[in-house]
Amino acid sequence: MEDNSSRVDSILRKLRQTGLRITPQRLAILKALSENKEHPGAGEIYAAVKAEFPTTSIATVYKTLAVMKTIGEVLELEFSNDYNRYDGNTPGAHPHLICVKCRRIVDPELASLDEMTEKLASETGYTIISHRLDFYGVCPECRQKE
Amino acid sequence: MEDNSSRVDSILRKLRQTGLRITPQRLAILKALSENKEHPGAGEIYAAVKAEFPTTSIATVYKTLAVMKTIGEVLELEFSNDYNRYDGNTPGAHPHLICVKCRRIVDPELASLDEMTEKLASETGYTIISHRLDFYGVCPECRQKE
DNA sequence: CTTCCTGCAAACAATTTGCAGACAG
DNA sequence: CTGTCTGCAAATTGTTTGCAGGAAG
Numbered sequence: 001m002e003d004n005s006s007r008v009d010s011i012l013r014k015l016r017q018t019g020l021r022i023t024p025q026r027l028a029i030l031k032a033l034s035e036n037k038e039h040p041g042a043g044e045i046y047a048a049v050k051a052e053f054p055t056t057s058i059a060t061v062y063k064t065l066a067v068m069k070t071i072g073e074v075l076e077l078e079f080s081n082d083y084n085r086y087d088g089n090t091p092g093a094h095p096h097l098i099c100v101k102c103r104r105i106v107d108p109e110l111a112s113l114d115e116m117t118e119k120l121a122s123e124t125g126y127t128i129i130s131h132r133l134d135f136y137g138v139c140p141e142c143r144q145k146e
Numbered sequence: 147m148e149d150n151s152s153r154v155d156s157i158l159r160k161l162r163q164t165g166l167r168i169t170p171q172r173l174a175i176l177k178a179l180s181e182n183k184e185h186p187g188a189g190e191i192y193a194a195v196k197a198e199f200p201t202t203s204i205a206t207v208y209k210t211l212a213v214m215k216t217i218g219e220v221l222e223l224e225f226s227n228d229y230n231r232y233d234g235n236t237p238g239a240h241p242h243l244i245c246v247k248c249r250r251i252v253d254p255e256l257a258s259l260d261e262m263t264e265k266l267a268s269e270t271g272y273t274i275i276s277h278r279l280d281f282y283g284v285c286p287e288c289r290q291k292e
Numbered sequence: 293c294t295t296c297c298t299g300c301a302a303a304c305a306a307t308t309t310g311c312a313g314a315c316a317g
Numbered sequence: 318c319t320g321t322c323t324g325c326a327a328a329t330t331g332t333t334t335g336c337a338g339g340a341a342g
Binding site for chain 1: 224225226227230243245246252254255256258259262263265266267269270271272273274275276277278279280281282283284285286289
Binding site: 169188189204208212229230 | 307308
């Protein structure tokens with residue numbers, strides 16, 4: 001896995017390549033994203049950024065996240081009830097394990113998904129672009145508290 | 147697969163069991179749901195219901211859908227951009243195949259998911275309650291139009 | 293310099309809620 | 318009868334947008 005700084009660096013490289021500007025706000029947002037492995041929401045990223053860059057606005061956070069999505073460097077996990085969560089560390093599609101009690105989201109190891117995808121494509125004739133696989137459950141910590 | 151009327155009947159049975167009331171509005175919503183296999187949104191259900199029951203309100207549709215979710219007879223597919231979609235025919239968790247062009251959603255056949263779930267549970271210590279598996283792609287019809 | 297970015301506030305849209313009257317059981 | 322359900326309208330909330338000024342390159 002890439003460490004924080006190399007992750008930020010590779011995103012910066014991609015921004016330059018694409019002709020997008022590197023502003024202090026964007027840097028702070030990227031730093032906050034790469035330091036938080038917990039799939040934060042826009043509000044959490046905003047809070048972290050504002051701590052050291054108080055003039056930042058939530059709109060800028062959203063706009064920056066939108067740009068990152070577009071260039072494929074951030075994965076957005078949509079929820080219609082809860083707020084959306086963002087993953088800046090592993091931008092490719094991968095399974096998530098969501099605790100329904102504490103709402104923590106972790107990235108489990110899981111093979112055999114590629115195989116499943118190929119089979120689906122050949123059986124249905126669809127061109128598969130991406131996927132979303134979320135498991136909902138109760139994490140060991142929350143179960144203990146019951 | 148159950149046909150429409152037996153599907154509605156089994157939901158009605160569940161409603162009675164749970165002491166919930168059967169109103170004309172609820173009947174119309176259930177009928178609209180069971181007749182539409184295309185994972186409609188609340189607005190589409192509302193339109194269908196209003197066609198033969200013009201006084202119905204969208205709030206009632208949402209409230210009824212919430213009840214159906216609670217008793218486990220309707221599966222809600224959440225989206226934060228697009229509106230949520232509802233599946234009244236196959237209320238248990240199952241994979242979906244979503245065309246990113248026409249936004250149609252179909253239910254593909256797919257085994258080997260139970261196996262995957264068990265493995266995940268034993269490896270992480272989580273109690274798995276449910277899951278969500280969405281594949282995003284382009285359906286054969288849309289690909290042809292490109 | 294020029295264009296893109298920021299930050300504020302207002303706009304949005306799907307969904308939810310409060311409440312008074314209606315009606316299922 | 319009684320408690321639940323309906324329907325209206327207003328509220329909610331995360332996210333998006335318009336626009337004037339600011340700054341990256």
